[in-house]
Amino acid sequence: MTIYDHVLTENDFVHQNNLRYPFEERGLQFGDGIYEVIRVYGGKYYLIDEHVERLYRSAEAVKIEVPYKKEEMYERLNQLLQQNKVESDAKVYLQITRGSAPRDHAFPLDTDANLYAYVKDLPRAIDKMWDGVETITQHDVRWDWCYIKSLNLLPNVLAKQAATEEGCYEAVLHKDGEVTECSSSNVYLVRNGKVYTHPAKKNILHGCVRMRIEEFCRQEGITFKEESFRIEDFQYANEVFLTSSTSEVMPILKVDELTIGNGEPGRITRRLQELYEEDAGISEDQSLFKKNAKAQ
Known part of the structure; x- marks a missing residue:
């Protein structure tokens, strides 16, 4: 043999x-x-x-x-x-x-x-950004210095693969129930008009789009709180979304089996998508909203 x-x-x-x-x-x-x-x-x-x-x-x-x-x-x-x-x-x-x-x-x-x-x-993921995506939760087993954008991404790869095998877009990571971020994006919870996301400590990546989201919220008078939340807090969320350079502002409709809010992208998420397009200089004919005008 x-x-x-x-x-x-x-x-x-x-x-x-x-x-x-x-x-x-x-x-x-x-x-x-x-x-x-x-x-x-x-x-x-x-x-x-x-x-x-x-x-x-x-x-x-x-x-x-x-x-x-x-x-x-x-x-x-x-x-x-x-x-x-x-x-x-x-x-x-x-x-x-x-x-x-x-x-x-x-x-x-x-x-x-x-x-x-x-x-x-890399064309924009217009359909996903308009319709929203589903996610799963995974334990965050990465090292403590995720603020360094290093090549050591095996835990991220395994988490993303777990999401893919479940037919989901992303994996929401948590340590003992405390949500940190996703496998390749930052994650946010919206409750009573306020946007919550994990503080920019060493255990998460300080996303470039994340910094813009904070600016957008400030200029719109939306409270942006760098305050961690837990897996169980998703049940009280009105909206949930994620951000990254390739996902832009992506609405999350489900976390595991839990439907977020009314199961549709929320008002604040939509406004942040508009502000993102304005800031990035997206032409009107390429706009998420122009392409989905009929759906509105």
């Missing part, structure tokens, strides 16, 4: 100098790196300042020296869009690792960081 489905030949072996990726890359071997996902609308970045600032904060937290100064980083990111002639909605994935060096847990000496970035088309 053979343990191989394929008999190896000399053509299956590649010299390390001919690899298409750096040999002994610490991002691959240790998850020793950081990343950002930046939204692009109509060929223009949205919240790029917030993303770049967070990238450098994450790098400082894990002691990675970013290979470019901020001004150079902006220039490189703009070149990426120009080289790809991006004029539509897209996302840019940017990753920085500690570099390539012989495998050792300790930091390598005199090793330059590796930077990777690519752009990919």
Whole structure:
């Protein structure tokens, strides 16, 4: 009995100098790196300042020296869009690792960081944003420093997969019943006209869209409370929604088997979606509300 489905030949072996990726890359071997996902609308970045600032904060937290100064980083990111002639909605994935060096847990000496970035088309999830989505709850088993946007995402991946297997959009994470965030987004509860979300401590990611939501609420006179809530509080919610750079402002209609409010996206969620579109410069013909005018 053979343990191989394929008999190896000399053509299956590649010299390390001919690899298409750096040999002994610490991002691959240790998850020793950081990343950002930046939204692009109509060929223009949205919240790029917030993303770049967070990238450098994450790098400082894990002691990675970013290979470019901020001004150079902006220039490189703009070149990426120009080289790809991006004029539509897209996302840019940017990753920085500690570099390539012989495998050792300790930091390598005199090793330059590796930077990777690519752009990919990403149309807006109009139908989901209009209709709302369903979620499940999962125990939050991640490390305590989730404010660092690191490559160590296996717990997030497993939580998202659990949601996918249940036919749901997201997994709402909690520690002993206290809601933190979702597998790849921040989560909010609306009760009596007030928006509640977990405080921006080290155990959650300080979302770029999350910061905008706080601004939107302030300008609309909506109380925004950085105050944690529990799983059982969902039964008293009038609305629930999540935010991220790729999900924007997404209404949540169900958490596990619990229907939120009247089972439809709520008034505050809808208003925040409008403000998001205005802030992001979404054209009228691409507007969530224009495309669903008949449903209104």
